[in-house]
Amino acid sequence: xxxxxxxxxxIGGSLAVLALAAALVLNALRDSIVFFSTPTMVAEKHVExxxxxxxxxxxxxxxxxxxxxxxxxxxxxxxxxxxxxTYKGILPDLFREGQGVVAEGSLDAHGVFKADTVLAxxxxxxxxxxxxxxxxxxGHWKDDYGAKPAATTAQGNPQGxxx
Amino acid sequence: MIAESGHYALVLALGLALIQxxxxxxxxxxxxxxxxxxxxxxxxxxxxxxxxxxxxxxMLHVNSDFSVANVYExxxxxxxxxxxxxxxxxxxxxxxxxxxxxxALFGGLVAAFGNNLPLSLRAHVLAVQAWIASAFYLFILVTxxxxxxxANPPIEGRDLNPVLQDIxxxxxxxxxxxxxxxxxxxxxxxxxxxxxxxxxxxxxxWVRPWTLVAxxxxxxxxxxxxYWAYYELGWGGWWFWDPVENASLMPWLxxxxxxxxxxxxxxxxxxxxxxxLLSILTFSLSLLGTFLVRSGVxxxxxxxxxxxxxxxxxxxxxxxxxxxxxxxxxGRATALKQGGLFAPISREGALVLNNLLLTxxxxxxxxxxxxxxxxxxxxxxxxxxxAPFYNLTFVPLFTLLLLAVPFGPLLxxxxxxxxGVTQRLLAAGVAGLVVIAIVWAWTRGGSALAPLAIGLGxxxxxxxxxxxxxxxxxxxxxxxxxxxxARGLPRSAWGAVFAxxxxxxxxxxxxxxxxxxxxxxxxxxxxxxxxxxxxxLKLDGLFSRQGPNYRExxxxxxxxxxxxxxxxxTPSKRSFTxxxxxxxxxxxxxxxxxxLYVSLGDATAEGAxxxxxxxxxxxxxxxWGPVLMAxxxxxxxxxxxxxxxxxKPARAKQRLQPAE
Numbered sequence: 049x050x051x052x053x054x055x056x057x058x059i060g061g062s063l064a065v066l067a068l069a070a071a072l073v074l075n076a077l078r079d080s081i082v083f084f085s086t087p088t089m090v091a092e093k094h095v096e097x098x099x100x101x102x103x104x105x106x107x108x109x110x111x112x113x114x115x116x117x118x119x120x121x122x123x124x125x126x127x128x129x130x131x132x133x134t135y136k137g138i139l140p141d142l143f144r145e146g147q148g149v150v151a152e153g154s155l156d157a158h159g160v161f162k163a164d165t166v167l168a169x170x171x172x173x174x175x176x177x178x179x180x181x182x183x184x185x186x187g188h189w190k191d192d193y194g195a196k197p198a199a200t201t202a203q204g205n206p207q208g209x210x211x
Numbered sequence: 212m213i214a215e216s217g218h219y220a221l222v223l224a225l226g227l228a229l230i231q232x233x234x235x236x237x238x239x240x241x242x243x244x245x246x247x248x249x250x251x252x253x254x255x256x257x258x259x260x261x262x263x264x265x266x267x268x269x270m271l272h273v274n275s276d277f278s279v280a281n282v283y284e285x286x287x288x289x290x291x292x293x294x295x296x297x298x299x300x301x302x303x304x305x306x307x308x309x310x311x312x313x314x315a316l317f318g319g320l321v322a323a324f325g326n327n328l329p330l331s332l333r334a335h336v337l338a339v340q341a342w343i344a345s346a347f348y349l350f351i352l353v354t355x356x357x358x359x360x361x362a363n364p365p366i367e368g369r370d371l372n373p374v375l376q377d378i379x380x381x382x383x384x385x386x387x388x389x390x391x392x393x394x395x396x397x398x399x400x401x402x403x404x405x406x407x408x409x410x411x412x413x414x415x416x417w418v419r420p421w422t423l424v425a426x427x428x429x430x431x432x433x434x435x436x437x438y439w440a441y442y443e444l445g446w447g448g449w450w451f452w453d454p455v456e457n458a459s460l461m462p463w464l465x466x467x468x469x470x471x472x473x474x475x476x477x478x479x480x481x482x483x484x485x486x487x488l489l490s491i492l493t494f495s496l497s498l499l500g501t502f503l504v505r506s507g508v509x510x511x512x513x514x515x516x517x518x519x520x521x522x523x524x525x526x527x528x529x530x531x532x533x534x535x536x537x538x539x540x541x542g543r544a545t546a547l548k549q550g551g552l553f554a555p556i557s558r559e560g561a562l563v564l565n566n567l568l569l570t571x572x573x574x575x576x577x578x579x580x581x582x583x584x585x586x587x588x589x590x591x592x593x594x595x596x597x598a599p600f601y602n603l604t605f606v607p608l609f610t611l612l613l614l615a616v617p618f619g620p621l622l623x624x625x626x627x628x629x630x631g632v633t634q635r636l637l638a639a640g641v642a643g644l645v646v647i648a649i650v651w652a653w654t655r656g657g658s659a660l661a662p663l664a665i666g667l668g669x670x671x672x673x674x675x676x677x678x679x680x681x682x683x684x685x686x687x688x689x690x691x692x693x694x695x696x697a698r699g700l701p702r703s704a705w706g707a708v709f710a711x712x713x714x715x716x717x718x719x720x721x722x723x724x725x726x727x728x729x730x731x732x733x734x735x736x737x738x739x740x741x742x743x744x745x746x747x748l749k750l751d752g753l754f755s756r757q758g759p760n761y762r763e764x765x766x767x768x769x770x771x772x773x774x775x776x777x778x779x780x781t782p783s784k785r786s787f788t789x790x791x792x793x794x795x796x797x798x799x800x801x802x803x804x805x806x807l808y809v810s811l812g813d814a815t816a817e818g819a820x821x822x823x824x825x826x827x828x829x830x831x832x833x834x835w836g837p838v839l840m841a842x843x844x845x846x847x848x849x850x851x852x853x854x855x856x857x858x859k860p861a862r863a864k865q866r867l868q869p870a871e
Contacts (some may be wrong), residue, residue, distance in 0.1 A: 057555040062567055069571045069608060073578060076603035084593030102595060118734060118812070118821055137732055138812030138821050141445070141784075141793050 082152065088128035090155075097155045103131065103163070109145045124149060124161070135163040214279050217267025218358040221308075224260040224315070225348035227253050231341035235334035247330050250337035251322045257344065258319035265299075265312045268357055272299050278364035281305060281357040287370035287789055289760040297381040298371040303505065303521075304357035306384060310501070311347045313385070313392045317421075318344065321396060328417060335403030336396075343395055346528045354521045370760060370789035379439030383432060387459055390429025391497040394466055396421040398494030401487045402536055405543045415477035415486065420848060422473060422490075426466045427844040433459050434837035445795035445810035447825045449724075449833060452601050457580045458500030464573035465493040468566045475562050479624060481553060484544045485566070491540060495533040496573070502529050508584065557627040561619035568612040575604045613667055613718065616711055617674020621681065639677045643670030654727070661726040664718065671715030675708045706847025710840045717836025720804070723829035731824040734815060744826035746807060747771045748780070753820060761785040763796070766811055766820060770800060777802075782809045804831040 084102045085095065095101065108123035108130060115121070118137055122145075123130045133151055143149060143166060151163035231253035238246025268281070272295045277283040285302045286295055300309040318340040325333045351357070400418045404410040436459070441449040450456065469489040475482045502508070506522030553559035579596045587593055617639055621632040647666035654662070680686065682704060683696040731743045741748045751767040763785040770777045782798035797810040805828045812821025 051552060054552065054555060058560075058563060061555070061564070065567050065571050065608075069575055069604070072604040072607055073575060076600045080596075080599035080603055082595050082597065084595065102593075114815070118732060138446075138823055141795055 084150075086126040086128075087124055087131040088126050090131055090161075091129040095155055097157050097159075100152065100154045102150055102152045103133065103161055104148070104150045105131075107143070107145045107147060107149050112145055124151065131159075131161050133161045133163050135166055137166075139166055213267050213270050213274075213276070214358040214360060217264045217271070218356065220260045220264040220267065221348065221352060221358075224257050224264065224311075225345060225352065227257040227260065228341045228344040228348055231257065232338055232345055235338045239331045239334045242331075244330060247334035250334045250341075251325075254315075254318040254322035254337050254340070257341070258315040258322075261308075261312045261315040265308055268305060268308060269296055269299050271358075272296065275368065277366065277368050278360055279357075280359045280361050283361060283365055283368050285371050286368040287760055288367060290371065290376070291759055293378070293381060294371060294376045298375070300384050301371050301375045301380055304351070304355045306388075307347070307351050307355050307505070308357055309385065310388055310392060311344060311351065313388045314340070314344050314347065314395060317393055317396050321399075321421075331407065332400075332403055332414075332417075335406050336399045339399035339402045340395060343399075343532065346531070350521075350524050350528065354524050367789075370787060373761070373785065373787045373790065373792055373794040374443060376787075376794075377439065377443055379435065379443060383436045383439055386428050386432030386435055388432075390425050390427075390432050390466075391459070391462060391500065393421065393425025393428060394462060394469075394490075394494045394497050396425070397469060397490040398536070401490035402539065404487060404547075405539050408543060408546050410483050410487065410547050412477050412480045415473045418486075418490070419470070419473045419477060422466065422469055423844055423848050426463070426470055427841045427848070429459065429463050429466060430837050430841045430844065433463060434834045434841075438834050441830075442797050442799060442808075443794070445797050446823065447728075447797075447808050447810075447827060449830075452579070452596075452598050454503055454580050457576050458503045461496040461573050461576050461580075462493055462500060464569050464576065465489060465496050468569040468573075469493050471562045471565050471569075475559050479553065479559055481559055482563070483547055487544065487547075488540060489566070489570075491533075491536045492570075495529075495536070496577075498529050498532060502526060503580070553624070554626045556622070556629050558619065558622045558624045560627070561615065561622050564615055565612065565619060568608055568615070572605055572608045572612070575608065576601070579604070610664075610667065613671055613714060616671050616714060617677065620675075620678045620707055620711070635681060636674055636677055639670055639673035642673040643667065658726055661722050664722040668715040668718035668722065671718065672712045675712040675715070678711075679705075679708050702850040703847040706843040706845075706850070708843070709846060710843030713836045713839030713841075713843060715836075716832050716839055717834075720829050720832025720834075720836060724827050724833060727828045728830075729826045731822075733822060734819045735822045736817070736819045741822065741824055743807070743824045744828075745772055746777075746826065748807075748809065748824060750820075750822070751779075753814070753818070756783075758785065760789065761787045764811075764814065766809075766822070768798070768809060770807065780807070780809050782811050784811045801831065804829045804835070806830050 082100055082102055084104060085093075086105050087103070090103070103124055105124040105126040108125045111121075111123035113121050119134070120136070120139065121132060121134050123132050125131075133153075135151065135153075150167045151161065152165040152167070153161055153163035156162050231250055234253070235247050235250035238244070238249065271279050271282050272286055273292065275282065275286055275288040275295070277286075281302065281304050285298050285305070290298065298305075300306040318337060321328075321333070321336060321340070325336075328336070397418050400414065400421070404414055433456075436456070437449045440451070441447060469486065472482050472486045472489055476486045502522075502525045506525050508522055579600055583594050583596055617636055618629075618632055621635055622629070643666040646669040647662045650662035650665050679697075682700055683693045685693050688696075729744045731741050733741065735741065735750045737750055737752050739750050741750075747770070749769045749771070751769050754765045754767065756763050756765060763783045765781050765783040768780040768782075770780055778800055780798040780800055783796045784793055785796060786793040795810050795812075797808055800807040805826070808825040808827055810823045812823060814820045
């Protein structure tokens with residue numbers, strides 16, 4: 049093999065691997081992406097039952113009800129609209145009424161959001177109502193992933209609540 | 212006084228870094244030895260001053276000096292001493308100070324142990340190192356000063372985030388930073404080589420140990436972080452594919468590729484330009500990770516826009532260093548001479564394949580991390596890219612890589628014999644197939660892919676063992692000769708065997724945990740018994756206890772199997788009064804490599820409590836694998852050839868170097 053042929057082999061191999069990766073990524077993008085919605089967005093756009101998405105908002109104070117066998121229902125609100133949520137399991141430590149929450153799941157036939165995962169937002173500092181309202185109005189929502197204990201996600205400075 | 216001294220020391224460190232950025236370069240241009248040597252003393256002095264600054268912050272935290280904003284916001288006088296110390300880097304300002312301290316530490320190490328480097332190379336490396344340091348000192352002093360005072364000091368602090376009050380915080384961030392920041396050395400070496408326009412095999416020999424050190428720490432840091440998340444978050448997950456984790460995985464993938472390409476460069480003087488590029492990319496990914504984590508851009512693009520000072524500053528640093536280094540690379544790389552030739556089927560070819568798959572896998576992770584951000588900025592909708600995406604993209608690529616791993620070390624340099632290697636790997640392949648058959652027959656349920664994946668893990672481990680057997684002549688030669696050969700093998704060869712086997716071990720753990728994990732969630736009252744994977748867990752009762760800065764409720768479980776009592780497990784739920792928040796402390800019972808995992812939910816009014824119990828088969832292998840890899844790295848580092856500053860062996864020429 050000449051130097052040129054060898055180089056072509058390597059370049060060809062690289063292109064093949066890159067093409068493979070691109071194909072895998074495009075394929076994965078079709079159906080493994082989960083979109084994020086607030087109750088208002090759910091009300092505005094018609095989301096078909098069974099389609100998975102992430103629902104974010106505040107847990108409506110007074111809406112949390114515990115049923116038998118770890119079943120819970122609560123409402124997620126964002127100032128504009130409310131959406132009832134059902135969940136079965138243990139709620140995270142940071143889950144609290146009046147605080148931010150992100151739940152993953154889908155709507156059932158009656159328009160109730162059946163969550164299979166509930167992620168509480170990471171900051172544990174109480175979020176004042178007006179701040180939350182302002183955030184809601186401007187759509188400043190953090191779709192934080194659960195509480196990951198890395199120093200890197202350490203929060204707790206006063207800005208933490210506002211961010 | 213301590214705060215002011217710490218602040219002042221940091222300013223002095225910036226001053227020293229600026230001197231170190233410029234003077235050695237002038238010295239190198241003028242070929243002035245004295246000016247070039249400024250780099251060495253400046254780097255050591257810089258380390259001293261940053262060290263003083265860091266020590267000052269630690270002292271402030273230990274003394275609970277709440278007149279300092281950073282201490283007030285992240286500490287509490289009742290907090291145990293260890294968490295007062297670790298709390299120093301449990302917040303933005305402190306962790307950035309740790310970042311620059313480690314950067315200065317690596318600079319200091321090069322200065323102290325780099326005596327065998329050519330003088331101008333050392334001057335250039337330390338100057339580049341000082342550029343990075345200057346940028347980050349400025350960042351800290353301008354946007355994130357940890358020594359700011361509060362005008363009216365409060366009496367008590369706001370305490371540290373309870374999730375972070377764990378021994379994991381003592382180990383994980385420093386390890387991770389030692390890894391992240393350690394790659395700055397190979398970056399500086401690459402830039403120095405580009406400036407000097409000269410690069411050779413000796414360059415690779417100098418770079419490899421530094422890369423290896425960084426890689427070992429990063430491997431352990433990631434594994435440690437994963438184990439911490441596993442036991443602290445209370446639901447037994449150990450990897451979430453969240454951007455913070457991806458930020459550390461990407462430099463690891465690129466760094467692993469760099470380790471392998473530096474090997475080709477050192478042994479065969481080939482792949483020079485590619486190795487340089489990888490050095491630059493690896494550290495660029497570390498910087499990108501720092502940006503992603505530190506700017507708040509992950510939490511929300513909007514949050515980034517509302518408080519932009521920090522984010523924009525790091526983004527500028529990022530653009531300056533990545534853009535600058537890549538332009539320098541584009542301008543100068545062609546001037547570097549290309550090295551040795553090799554056939555596609557050869558050790559070099561295998562290492563190119565390794566690099567290709569690792570970098571492409573890294574690119575996929577990068578895409579998955581940045582795509583949601585880009586979509587939020589450009590199209591204004593939010594989405595998340597999670598495990599399903601990576602299962603469809605990263606996993607196939609890594610499977611290909613794992614299939615190729617056993618072949619690489621068995622191929623000869625320059626021109627390899629694939630058929631011969633396949634024959635030698637026959638035993639390993641058969642071992643894999645037998646395991647697939649056994650697992651298939653033995654288990655019911657679960658994914659059909661699980662036995663295949665376990666077989667692949669066994670193949671990787673057996674492949675590593677084959678490599679060792681081939682080199683020592685096991686089964687072919689008398690035992691005494693084999694032992695003699697095993698002793699004579701270079702440590703780096705042993706290192707490769709362990710690191711590759713570690714991959715297989717981790718894979719088996721991952722597959723077993725995800726496939727045969729059993730979960731039990733219920734509300735339990737006193738004397739209720741839960742049956743999980745053959746274990747009986749009886750709730751003996753609930754107790755409460757007062758800790759130093761929290762109250763905790765402990766549930767006591769009596770664990771038995773087949774009527775025989777094994778142990779008592781005591782998961783608890785802690786509520787921290789200062790922050791009004793609570794954490795779940797899971798209880799773990801280790802049986803071999805498997806674990807029983809109990810964590811608590813909320814208590815109900817009737818005295819019952821929500822309980823989550825998992826049995827996780829072979830879960831510990833997930834972390835033993837990386838530990839094995841890191842051990843391989845340490846063995847390789849202790850290889851005479853790579854020892855930093857080791858004198859050359861006198862009889863190196865006469866002894867036959869075993870090929871590896």
